[in-house]
Amino acid sequence: MIARATGSGAVIGALLLCGSFIAHSASAQETLDKVVLDNDSIQIWFLTFSPGEVSQMHANAEPEIGIILEGELTLITPSGREILKPGDVRWLDPYTPHEARNEGTAPVKMWALTLKKPKKEVAQ
Secondary structure, rough: OOHHHHHHHOOOOOOHHHHHHHHHHOOOOOEEEEEEOOOOOOEEEEEEEOOOOOOOOEEEOOEEEEEEEEEEEEEEOOOOOEEEOOOEEEEOOOOOOOOEOOOOOOOOEEEEEOOOOOOOOOOO
16 A cells, blocks of 8 residues: 555656646647556546636546646536646545636646556456
């Protein structure tokens, strides 16, 4: 368990370090929604929300972590409405309905990490 937690910390740390590079390498006009890692344990997306862009209300079966790199993202959950700014990190429990909105004038760039449930090994 400790090794997994340390590994997750290393992944998040690496994302924060390289996030600025990726965010600045995309032009402001370019929409960038890209899966950068997908394995049995985690799926990592680099997302850009253009001004005025809104995600549909949705919920994921796995826990999700959002890390804001640039801009301000409005996150709407059953707990209320929250403005997330660069450096903010939010955890969403599985099946938490949420909607993301860019109500500002600048693009929002962020990481979204979905933590997958371990698959049970089949005895042979």
